[in-house]
Amino acid sequence: MNIFIPLIAGVLIGYLLRRKGRKVDADLPMSAALLLLIFFMGVEAGKVRIDALWLLSSSVVFAALTIAGSVGIALIVGGRG
Incomplete structure (x- = not known):
């Protein structure tokens, strides 16, 4: 999966929200995504013999x-x- 597409989409959305003056609280989604990332990295590491x-x-x-x-x-x- 290409990681640049979601990255660029996030940058564009952040830029558009910044220009409109809206404040978006992204702490909870980022924390959840980080915990899922760490969990799945552990699952992959556990598969290695x-x-x-x-x-x-x-x-x-x-x-x-x-x-x-x-x-x-x-x-x-x-x-x-």
């Missing part, structure tokens, strides 16, 4: 290498004292 042990070990290794690289660069650039 992953190997949790491999993901955990690779994340730990990546974090350790990132920390070691940061400390190494800090020692090279800044020196020890």
